[in-house]
Amino acid sequence: MPRPPRLSPDELSRALSELPLWSGDTGGIRRTIELPSFRDAVAAIDAMADVAEEMDHHPDIDLRWRTVHLNVVTHSAGGVTDLDLQLARRIDALLPG
């Protein structure tokens, strides 16, 4: 698959204004999700894994008890691309804030 282009800082800040649950910069975008329990957090990660596998695009995930920290970046491009925005939108559809 061809490597998607990195977004410019302007493109990224425009996109982030439509993704209020996400913050970050051209090095990566972040969202933190708190679930009611550890098992709910694990289930949320499992649901995100389905999306990630379907897209072949994977978030970096840090689980602390019932809080999930996500960082999304296109590793192969060395920055944020449109694929990251697509993944963020899919995650928000799955886990609305």
Ligand SMILES: C[C@H](O)[C@H](O)[C@H]1CNC2=NC(N)=NC(=O)C2=N1
């Ligand atoms: C071969 C496969 O497409 C690549 O290894 C994919 C898999 N998932 C990925 N996910 C993310 N976030 N960045 C990547 O560069 C990436 N590469």
